[in-house]
Amino acid sequence: MHIGFLNPQGNFDSGDSYITEHPDFGGQLVYVKQVALAIAQQGHKVDIITRQIIDPDWPEFAEPFDAYPGVDNVRIIRLPAGPKEFLRKELLWPHLVIDWVPNLLKFYQGEGSLPDIMTAHYSDGGLCGLLLEEKTGLPFTFSAHSLGAQKMDKLAVSPENLAEIDEYYNFRYRILVERLSMNRSAINITNTQQERFYQYAHRAYRGAVEIKDDARFAAIPPGVDPSTFSAQVKAHNEEATYQLILERFARDITESRRDLPTILASSRLDPKKNLLGLVQAFADSQELQERANLVMITGGLDNPLKEQAKDEVTEKQVLAPIRKVVEENNLWGKISAFSVPDQPALAATYRFLAQRRSVFALTSLFEPFGLAPLEAAAAGLPLVVTKNGGITESLCNDDGVYGVLVDPDDPADIGRGLESLLCDPQKWENFAQSAQQYVLKYHTWESTAQEYLNQIEQIVSSPKACSRHELLPIHPYFLDPKPENEVSLEELSKLYFG
Numbered sequence: 001m002h003i004g005f006l007n008p009q010g011n012f013d014s015g016d017s018y019i020t021e022h023p024d025f026g027g028q029l030v031y032v033k034q035v036a037l038a039i040a041q042q043g044h045k046v047d048i049i050t051r052q053i054i055d056p057d058w059p060e061f062a063e064p065f066d067a068y069p070g071v072d073n074v075r076i077i078r079l080p081a082g083p084k085e086f087l088r089k090e091l092l093w094p095h096l097v098i099d100w101v102p103n104l105l106k107f108y109q110g111e112g113s114l115p116d117i118m119t120a121h122y123s124d125g126g127l128c129g130l131l132l133e134e135k136t137g138l139p140f141t142f143s144a145h146s147l148g149a150q151k152m153d154k155l156a157v158s159p160e161n162l163a164e165i166d167e168y169y170n171f172r173y174r175i176l177v178e179r180l181s182m183n184r185s186a187i188n189i190t191n192t193q194q195e196r197f198y199q200y201a202h203r204a205y206r207g208a209v210e211i212k213d214d215a216r217f218a219a220i221p222p223g224v225d226p227s228t229f230s231a232q233v234k235a236h237n238e239e240a241t242y243q244l245i246l247e248r249f250a251r252d253i254t255e256s257r258r259d260l261p262t263i264l265a266s267s268r269l270d271p272k273k274n275l276l277g278l279v280q281a282f283a284d285s286q287e288l289q290e291r292a293n294l295v296m297i298t299g300g301l302d303n304p305l306k307e308q309a310k311d312e313v314t315e316k317q318v319l320a321p322i323r324k325v326v327e328e329n330n331l332w333g334k335i336s337a338f339s340v341p342d343q344p345a346l347a348a349t350y351r352f353l354a355q356r357r358s359v360f361a362l363t364s365l366f367e368p369f370g371l372a373p374l375e376a377a378a379a380g381l382p383l384v385v386t387k388n389g390g391i392t393e394s395l396c397n398d399d400g401v402y403g404v405l406v407d408p409d410d411p412a413d414i415g416r417g418l419e420s421l422l423c424d425p426q427k428w429e430n431f432a433q434s435a436q437q438y439v440l441k442y443h444t445w446e447s448t449a450q451e452y453l454n455q456i457e458q459i460v461s462s463p464k465a466c467s468r469h470e471l472l473p474i475h476p477y478f479l480d481p482k483p484e485n486e487v488s489l490e491e492l493s494k495l496y497f498g
Contacts, residue, residue: 172487
């Protein structure tokens with residue numbers, strides 16, 4: 001088969017530079033790349049279709065085509081949309097309609113045929129999938145990765161602040177597109193059953209999809225790459241990464257503390273990741289401060305505790321509050337934050353810190369799945385993770401729980417979870433070993449890809465079987481983004497507040 005992956009924002013390149021460069025470039029892109037590669041390994045032709053960026057700050061994304069070294073049947077195709085320079089995902093909507101989808105159709109017209117099916121990722125990929133289906137009949141699957149209504153909940157959107165928040169996030173487009181995508185897709189692919197029955201059940205999506213209809217959903221958990229994230233392998237830059245860590249510790253950590261275990265966080269600098277709650281838990285616990293240092297791996301920023309972020313939201317909502325807690329509690333010398341260059345270096349970081357009996361922490365306010373903890377566990381680190389979201393499903397089965405679950409809204413509970421591992425060597429050992437074995441047995445990209453293929457083959461063989469539900473009309477703006485077709489705040493308000 002020929003399968004297309006629609007992922008306009010974020011971008012991909014052979015060197016994986018996107019991993020550390022921008023808040024838009026997170027686990028979702030790792031997911032798309034790894035599923036695409038695993039499907040290709042089974043002999044299928046795969047296109048990862050994204051947006052071309054011609055910008056001196058982003059030289060990796062300028063060429064129209066790219067590929068991964070040693071992989072023959074995966075293409076990265078970059079199509080122009082709107083201005084040449086980089087745009088954050090919230091600003092892409094009209095350019096996808098006006099430019100990106102027409103350019104995609106033109107490209108495949110030149111090739112003589114479309115792929116057999118598209119898989120659409122995130123809401124902007126969903127928009128492109130539904131527009132392509134509208135124009136050509138080409139079926140698509142939809143993987144939301146995260147839904148806008150939950151983000152609105154966490155931002156405490158109210159009728160009073162709706163206009164202000166929407167000015168940056170453009171939720172009025174996102175919510176409508178998500179409704180259309182889940183309604184018109186051949187199937188909705190979620191990471192967990194919890195994502196299906198909790199996130200898709202939000203009042204903002206009422207009437208878009210019937211969450212009790214098993215034919216409309218497939219829960220397919222993401223995986224890890226054992227050739228990268230394992231305690232037994234070594235990266236091409238293993239020793240260089242170790243040296244980088246030691247240099248950053250020398251820069252930030254008091255000399256007498258540099259051999260202590262680490263409380264390690266690795267995530268995007270997004271408010272919902274709740275790094276502030278983790279820092280506050282560390283500040284509130286004398287026990288933690290005596291036993292460990294706190295380290296944050298931060299994409300694209302090498303010294304974020306001292307240097308201002310380019311992105312205003314990241315600076316004001318994430319870093320400035322963290323610096324305030326660090327300053328008020330005199331945590332200097334006990335905390336460090338820096339970036340590593342790529343995925344192999346991240347895996348090497350996990351291995352290096354696991355040798356020091358460190359702990360991986362993810363204290364998100366809500367986490368749909370949580371790929372980073374699985375990667376950390378595969379490399380040998382025990383986990384302290386949020387109890388909110390599908391991550392509990394991914395770390396639990398009938399045999400047990402493979403991480404310490406904590407309340408992200410309660411710094412004291414975060415602290416207790418971390419102390420339970422750092423203060424008990426046997427418990428640390430048990431959780432490190434059991435989590436590693438569990439992840440490497442049940443969560444690999446090969447199994448994720450096979451589940452995708454099972455769904456895709458069924459859709460391609462009987463495309464009419466997935467169109468037996470009532471279709472929502474496409475909002476005029478997503479067919480012709482003119483001022484007179486604009487999505488109004490009133491429409492968003494009606495959907496979100498009910």
